[in-house]
Amino acid sequence: MTYPASESHPPAANSIASAAAATSDDGNAREPILATTGISKTFPGVKALQGVDFRLFPGEVHTLMGQNGAGKSTLINVLTGVLAPDSGTIRLASEIVAFASPQEAEAAGVRTLYQEVNLCPNLSVAENIFAGRQPRRFGAIDWPDIKRRAQAALARLDIALDVTRSLDAYPIAVQQMVAIARALSVDARVLILDEPTSSLDDSEVAQLFKILRHLKQSGIAILFVTHFIEQTYAISDRITVMRNGEREGEYLARDLPADLLVSKMVGHERMSERLREAAHEASDAGEEAQSENTAPAFIELRGVGKRGTLQPIDLDVQRGQILGLAGLLGSGRTETARLLFGADRADSGTMLVDGKPVRLRSPHDAVRHGIAYCAEDRKKEGIVADLSIRENILLALQARRGWWRKISRQRARELADVWIERLGIKASDAEQPIGLLSGGNQQKALLARWLATDPKLLILDEPTRGIDVAAKFDIMDRLLALCANGLSILFISSEISEVLRVSHRVAVLRDRRKIAEVKGTASNEDNIYRLIAGSGE
Numbered sequence: 354m355t356y357p358a359s360e361s362h363p364p365a366a367n368s369i370a371s372a373a374a375a376t377s378d379d380g381n382a383r384e385p386i387l388a389t390t391g392i393s394k395t396f397p398g399v400k401a402l403q404g405v406d407f408r409l410f411p412g413e414v415h416t417l418m419g420q421n422g423a424g425k426s427t428l429i430n431v432l433t434g435v436l437a438p439d440s441g442t443i444r445l446a447s448e449i450v451a452f453a454s455p456q457e458a459e460a461a462g463v464r465t466l467y468q469e470v471n472l473c474p475n476l477s478v479a480e481n482i483f484a485g486r487q488p489r490r491f492g493a494i495d496w497p498d499i500k501r502r503a504q505a506a507l508a509r510l511d512i513a514l515d516v517t518r519s520l521d522a523y524p525i526a527v528q529q530m531v532a533i534a535r536a537l538s539v540d541a542r543v544l545i546l547d548e549p550t551s552s553l554d555d556s557e558v559a560q561l562f563k564i565l566r567h568l569k570q571s572g573i574a575i576l577f578v579t580h581f582i583e584q585t586y587a588i589s590d591r592i593t594v595m596r597n598g599e600r601e602g603e604y605l606a607r608d609l610p611a612d613l614l615v616s617k618m619v620g621h622e623r624m625s626e627r628l629r630e631a632a633h634e635a636s637d638a639g640e641e642a643q644s645e646n647t648a649p650a651f652i653e654l655r656g657v658g659k660r661g662t663l664q665p666i667d668l669d670v671q672r673g674q675i676l677g678l679a680g681l682l683g684s685g686r687t688e689t690a691r692l693l694f695g696a697d698r699a700d701s702g703t704m705l706v707d708g709k710p711v712r713l714r715s716p717h718d719a720v721r722h723g724i725a726y727c728a729e730d731r732k733k734e735g736i737v738a739d740l741s742i743r744e745n746i747l748l749a750l751q752a753r754r755g756w757w758r759k760i761s762r763q764r765a766r767e768l769a770d771v772w773i774e775r776l777g778i779k780a781s782d783a784e785q786p787i788g789l790l791s792g793g794n795q796q797k798a799l800l801a802r803w804l805a806t807d808p809k810l811l812i813l814d815e816p817t818r819g820i821d822v823a824a825k826f827d828i829m830d831r832l833l834a835l836c837a838n839g840l841s842i843l844f845i846s847s848e849i850s851e852v853l854r855v856s857h858r859v860a861v862l863r864d865r866r867k868i869a870e871v872k873g874t875a876s877n878e879d880n881i882y883r884l885i886a887g888s889g890e
């Protein structure tokens with residue numbers, strides 16, 4: 354990720370100065386389609402929103418940016434009737450509204466796509482698109498019509514799927530597209546997308562942005578939440594920065610250089626320098642480590658594969674090193690991780706841990722060998738929403754010790770507090786239910802869970818998904834420091850730049866097999882993209 358330098362004429366800080374330009378920059382005054390005045394919302398111990406003014410114009414993409422816990426999701430929840438504000442007003446096309454439920458907001462044309470895919474995995478794609486509003490014929494559900502309409506809704510997104518198959522037959526990225534098709538399948542005046550791209554690969558993001566541009570031209574107002582800075586600039590007309598529950602400022606995207614945006618998000622102007630330094634330090638550490646590649650392997654795979662899932666693969670993860678896995682969604686990255694963790698059983702090859710052959714029949718076996726797996730889908734395979742942050746962090750450690758050897762309450766608290774502090778998890782108390790944390794903070798707690806087990810190999814599958822840019826650098830720094838103490842990491846991310854920044858070596862996967870392994874000067878983005886695209890072998 355690169356941060357373009359500030360222009361010599363930065364926009365006024367903490368202002369709606371540029372936003373006032375919403376009237377002048379376009380030449381004529383326009384009314385926002387959706388606006389809030391003085392919205393506040395407090396949860397026990399947290400002021401999630403404080404006097405927030407916000408406006409969204411028709412025919413624009415407006416991006417909401419801020420660190421984890423800044424209040425983005427809460428603002429969206431207030432706008433869409435999920436939460437009632439404590440004070441303040443919301444206007445839809447200049448009329449004061451108070452949506453009592455998301456259904457009411459939807460009926461008024463405010464459509465939302467949430468951070469996590471919130472569909473029914475075992476219903477068909479078509480049923481998911483039309484759930485709750487199936488077309489009927491003579492009182493009965495008209496299945497052929499549903500199928501036709503579902504196909505048409507997906508065709509708008511340039512996707513062809515078998516709409517009769519159940520949703521969970523498709524990867525998360527495709528499920529996300531289905532959720533978008535659902536959101537667009539009825540008339541929308543406002544489309545709100547909360548981190549829609551976190552599980553999409555580059556070409557899918559490009560496809561989504563094409564659709565958003567098309568929708569914007571038709572006059573729809575789009576509110577977009579993301580942590581990806583490059584995506585923000587690729588799609589946004591306007592940016593609102595949130596910080597600690599307050600609106601820091603509203604800017605035209607073209608007036609706000611990226612490094613200034615980051616400074617405004619984190620709250621001090623020197624932060625952008627700090628981030629650049631961190632990026633350099635991390636890449637220096639990576640280069641240094643690449644040059645001395647003689648560490649013994651912690652884990653070795655020799656021809657390990659599983660029919661229909663992963664072609665036999667050779668892979669070594671050395672002690673104290675980070676092996677990156679690069680490849681598109683569906684290339685076999687997660688499948689490799691699951692075999693290494695015993696979540697799927699290999700049907701060929703040999704696996705060695707510390708030079709000795711092992712058979713991992715279950716995740717429990719893997720954990721006993723010091724292997725930890727921080728999974729990609731935190732909702733399905735990760736957090737237990739009703740348990741406290743402390744219980745969630747201690748879960749893997751407790752499982753490894755055995756449930757009959759309970760960790761004392763005091764020790765558990767101490768450990769949880771250490772990890773909450775180390776990873777900067779924003780919570781009022783370790784006893785809070787984890788489900789109440791913001792998405793990024795949940796992700797950090799999941800990372801804490803596995804780090805608390807003091808693993809020898811940590812498998813990280815999209816570990817920074819949903820994590821803000823400052824925390825991302827911070828986590829990378831911490832991972833590199835842990836490696837210096839002997840931890841091995843298998844690092845999986847869709848962001849090739851992120852993989853390259855931290856990895857000592859990068860294995861490139863395509864079509865469920867390893868096609869190359871690169872290090873040193875060969876590990877640059879262009880080369881890896883060429884390999885992934887099949888033109889660099």
Ligand SMILES: Nc1ncnc2c1ncn2[C@@H]1O[C@H](COP(=O)(O)OP(=O)(O)OP(=O)(O)O)[C@@H](O)[C@H]1O
Pocket residue numbers: 396397399400401419420421422423424425426427428779780789790791792793794819821
């Ligand atoms: N239902 C709730 N009960 C208690 N606290 C909550 C609840 N929902 C959100 N919070 C807290 O309010 C603050 C704002 O959270 P919010 O989810 O809006 O942040 P966010 O900017 O969307 O973060 P992220 O980028 O991590 O998704 C956080 O401190 C969060 O823990």
